[in-house]
Amino acid sequence: MAKRPIEPFLWILFSAGGVLAALLIPVLLALFGLAFPLGWLPAPDHAHLLAVLGHPVPRVVLFLLGTFSLFHWAHRFRYALYDGLQIKHLNELINLFCYGGAMIGSAAAGYLLWQIP
Amino acid sequence: MADRITLQLARYRPEEEPEPSFQEYEVPCREDWVVLDGLNYVKDRLDGTLSYRWSCRMGICGSCGMTVNGEPKLTCATFLADYVPGPVRVEPLRNFPVIRDLVVELGDFMRKLTSVQPWIVREEEKPLSEGEYRQTPAQLDLYQQYSMCINCMLCYAACPVYGLDPKFLGPAAIALAQRYNLDSRDQGVGERLEVLSQDEGIWGCTFVGDCTRVCPKNVDPAGAIQRYKLTAALEWLKGFFVPWGAR
Amino acid sequence: MSEPPAYREFHPRWYRPRMSTWWWLKRGSHLAFILRELSSIFVAWSVVFFLLLVTAVSRGEDAYRDFLSWTGSPGILLLNLVSLFFVVFHAVTWFNLAPQAMVVRVRGKRVPGAWIAASNYAAWALLSALVAWLFLGG
Ligand code: SF4
Ligand code: FES
Numbered sequence: 001m002a003k004r005p006i007e008p009f010l011w012i013l014f015s016a017g018g019v020l021a022a023l024l025i026p027v028l029l030a031l032f033g034l035a036f037p038l039g040w041l042p043a044p045d046h047a048h049l050l051a052v053l054g055h056p057v058p059r060v061v062l063f064l065l066g067t068f069s070l071f072h073w074a075h076r077f078r079y080a081l082y083d084g085l086q087i088k089h090l091n092e093l094i095n096l097f098c099y100g101g102a103m104i105g106s107a108a109a110g111y112l113l114w115q116i117p
Numbered sequence: 118m119a120d121r122i123t124l125q126l127a128r129y130r131p132e133e134e135p136e137p138s139f140q141e142y143e144v145p146c147r148e149d150w151v152v153l154d155g156l157n158y159v160k161d162r163l164d165g166t167l168s169y170r171w172s173c174r175m176g177i178c179g180s181c182g183m184t185v186n187g188e189p190k191l192t193c194a195t196f197l198a199d200y201v202p203g204p205v206r207v208e209p210l211r212n213f214p215v216i217r218d219l220v221v222e223l224g225d226f227m228r229k230l231t232s233v234q235p236w237i238v239r240e241e242e243k244p245l246s247e248g249e250y251r252q253t254p255a256q257l258d259l260y261q262q263y264s265m266c267i268n269c270m271l272c273y274a275a276c277p278v279y280g281l282d283p284k285f286l287g288p289a290a291i292a293l294a295q296r297y298n299l300d301s302r303d304q305g306v307g308e309r310l311e312v313l314s315q316d317e318g319i320w321g322c323t324f325v326g327d328c329t330r331v332c333p334k335n336v337d338p339a340g341a342i343q344r345y346k347l348t349a350a351l352e353w354l355k356g357f358f359v360p361w362g363a364r
Numbered sequence: 365m366s367e368p369p370a371y372r373e374f375h376p377r378w379y380r381p382r383m384s385t386w387w388w389l390k391r392g393s394h395l396a397f398i399l400r401e402l403s404s405i406f407v408a409w410s411v412v413f414f415l416l417l418v419t420a421v422s423r424g425e426d427a428y429r430d431f432l433s434w435t436g437s438p439g440i441l442l443l444n445l446v447s448l449f450f451v452v453f454h455a456v457t458w459f460n461l462a463p464q465a466m467v468v469r470v471r472g473k474r475v476p477g478a479w480i481a482a483s484n485y486a487a488w489a490l491l492s493a494l495v496a497w498l499f500l501g502g
Contacts, residue, residue: 033444
């Protein structure tokens with residue numbers, strides 16, 4: 001068989017990210033981006049947050065959410081650039097930017113989540 | 118109801134002009150008239166030089182597809198009365214090269230269609246004495262929707278991905294590949310996968326979804342493509358975890 | 365390349381217009397498509413935002429308080445408001461399109477798409493409630 005196609009793999013990452021992002025990001029962003037800063041809801045105190053984030057399950061969930069969502073972005077954004085701006089000839093640069101960015105972001109996510117005391 | 122309506126027809130006469138232009142004709146607007154009737158009226162009574170394709174005038178042959186007021190339509194199934202007071206602007210199908218007036222070049226589509234082998238592929242035919250290939254209603258149900266396609270190419274005209282990159286295999290060809298992939302009598306899944314899983318095959322699709330919206334036969338090509346992506350992705354995973362198992 | 369041979373003159377000259385760069389502005393469904401694709405930018409921003417939150421929390425109480433006041437600044441608030449709009453748009457389009465991409469059969473019968481979409485929304489509501497409970501009370 002010829003070279004293993006990479007496209008199905010990227011699509012799996014894209015889809016998994018799409019599902020996770022759709023299920024979890026709206027509520028997280030609504031809480032931390034709007035509800036707490038605007039005082040609609042009392043922001044959790046530091047100790048409580050630390051306890052939640054310190055637990056392995058939320059940590060793993062956040063890690064998966066982060067990596068898959070970033071690859072979701074990479075895939076979609078790449079095609080949006082192809083279709084929306086018609087710059088497919090910059091293919092290699094776009095791939096490097098999108099998937100490279102997602103990889104760096106995932107590594108950073110892993111490191112930062114690992115760091116939680 | 119107005120008894121006449123204006124048609125603005127795209128004319129392209131390559132031997133005379135470098136670009137298409139519009140020409141207006143006034144035709145009767147009868148309740149039971151479709152756009153195609155209007156075109157026939159023009160051709161028969163007003164201007165015999167108009168070129169366009171049609172055949173069955175009943176939504177079966179798929180040859181009368183044109184752009185009506187910006188939308189890809191079967192002109193034999195689009196009533197003039199719905200466009201009162203007019204004008205009705207008729208252009209050739211988008212995304213295809215125009216040969217003349219309302220006639221587009223469909224060689225590219227035809228080649229794509231045959232590339233996915235839209236027929237039943239058997240590794241070995243069973244001998245005649247064993248009788249026909251039987252199918253249960255449930256097995257028929259798996260693919261019947263996709264078998265309704267009449268190759269009218271409206272979905273290609275609606276697809277921006279095809280417009281941007283003519284190498285893209287396109288909606289109807291993939292839906293028809295699915296039609297045979299899902300047929301219990303067929304054994305050509307592997308061969309079709311080679312064509313479909315290329316970058317210009319299913320992966321080129323970004324699920325804009327307009328193909329499904331314009332399809333006059335409710336084939337849902339967009340759904341077929343996404344379903345096939347799922348299948349191909351699962352195949353890929355299978356090959357990843359059991360590399361020695363796959364072909 | 366030399367000039368094309370003379371008989372080309374009578375060969376049909378096909379007219380093939382190029383698609384405009386701004387094609388996605390000309391049709392409602394195309395605009396919705398491009399907005400849907402651009403929602404991915406805000407998905408990515410959300411991830412970055414959460415990672416900043418995580419960093420602040422692990423740095424300690426003061427850093428967390430600074431983070432909270434930073435999220436209250438108008439620029440960030442506005443950005444998050446826009447982001448929220450886009451991620452909700454992403455979620456809704458994603459859940460609505462899901463039934464088209466997967467066919468679920470129960471005892472040979474195709475499950476209607478509306479049910480699949482409904483179960484997606486139910487899962488969404490449930491998980492959102494769970495997350496909110498986790499951070500607010502739990
Ligand atoms: S899938 Fe629908 S729109 Fe496309 S060629 Fe077939 S019948 Fe026409
Ligand atoms: S003329 Fe046959 S489909 Fe319209």
